Amino acid sequence: MSSFVDALKARRSIYSLGNEVPLSEDELVSLVKEVVRESPTSFNSQTQRVVILFDDAHKKLWDFTEELLKPLTPEAAFPNTQAKLQSFAAGKGTILFFEDQDVVKHLQDQFELYADNFPIWSDQSSGLTQTNVWTALAQYEIGASLQHYNPVIDDKVAQEWNIPENWKLRAQLVFGSPQEEPGEKEYMADEDRFRVYK
Template structure:
């Protein structure tokens, strides 16, 4: 859902509890609980998207590209709030040290953990009638995010989920053929 707004009936406190519970209940390999989140409401939400906008401005190759980018970022800024998803790399390193046989897999499994936490959050907010979209403006804003919100260095930014009231239906999605994507054996 890209057309989102601020006509949200739920309080930030209720939404915070919902998001925290969704992430807490999300499974992780070895019960690592490596997922972390920063929830930004109001001016903090706007500040994040302003940081993204300013950073992207330095990458714009021409005025047309800059205008398109600004429009997109303003649509995110129009949302109600943003969840910044992180993975704690110290947890991953600890597991690598503790279980050397699986060391190469822990970074991969960490990505699985954050994906499940993101999906659980998305689903929980959807059940409340809210829409949103998952964005990936990391690593270009990592330094600013860590500085602005005093995020521990061990937290690695993985995604940003902007959400709010649904202001227009989602655009139709196309799919590849099932026989290309799936194999079923009976």
Template sequence: MNIIDILKKRRTQYALGKTLPMAENEVDALIREVVRQAPSSFNSQSSRVVILFGRESEKLWSIVKETLRAIVPAENFASTDAKIDSFAAGAGTILFFEDQDAVRELQQQFPLYAENFPTFSEQSGGMAQFAVWTALANVGIGASLQHYNPLIDEEVARTWGLPASWKLRAQMPFGSNEQPIDEKTFIDDAIRFRTFR
């Protein structure tokens, strides 16, 4: 299949269900292999991933909900509640982290580039997220990318016993596509691109 056709499949899906087109262990293996193959600066391999299925995923979204309940005014919470429930309705969630120890190690090894390694890490993480999202879409699994960090960072690390050096960067709820996905719209090319020959 043409790479552009594969990329076109990746869209935000909020209507998620628990029925996956393949076994959980196959989804797990797919995610792991995609992250392995994603590029990283200086081959740092700084991305870290936690894959949550079923009740573990629901536990994450309960953490998010209760964290937000403490800061969102009660009169405005209904829409937040519904949104979080839509993520919990999926089959699982992928938590994307960047290991700050890996970043610091590169800063020590290559002091000339030290100030750039945090940015390089973010770029590596973004590529891993995009690659996983695209790979899931290609096998018929819907997903979206969420960012409730840093609000939930401490509780997530405590709940799953994660190293302090892992910095949470994104959450990707995934599952069956329970509704059609809207077509993507694009801004005018003249705004976005410039070509010089």
């Protein structure tokens, strides 16, 4: 197999995290910037916006996520939710992925024929970027898992870190040192998933 496929195989959801990672914060920031720059976007629109939280800022995110979720979660289920959020807080950091809606709107106005597709393409670009960053971290044996607590946390995130109104939160990639091995990955049957014609 190619090293690219090996890299994809190394990217797994790791939920139990520590805060010891092999890269410095500056090296992590440089890596994320480079990967985001090289991730594709429709019309080279470069709609991705990223906020990287380390240490105290990272812990603050998961603390207020817990506070916001508590009244929305059935009481019997909350201990499991709380344990998961605390495992995230134990990590090194979180990468917040946003999409700039002003850019999307500008493209819709500029290219009316494709207007309905630009929000879709924006989300596709965001997903590509998230996976690319996640895979890059895995190459340094940094564990991560992709979370989606938006829109519950959107307003608080925007307030806490002065996020522009036109940035739409799409996902949170929490990362750190893996504290456990991921389970065996299951795959659906190829015949149910792929078709090839000649």
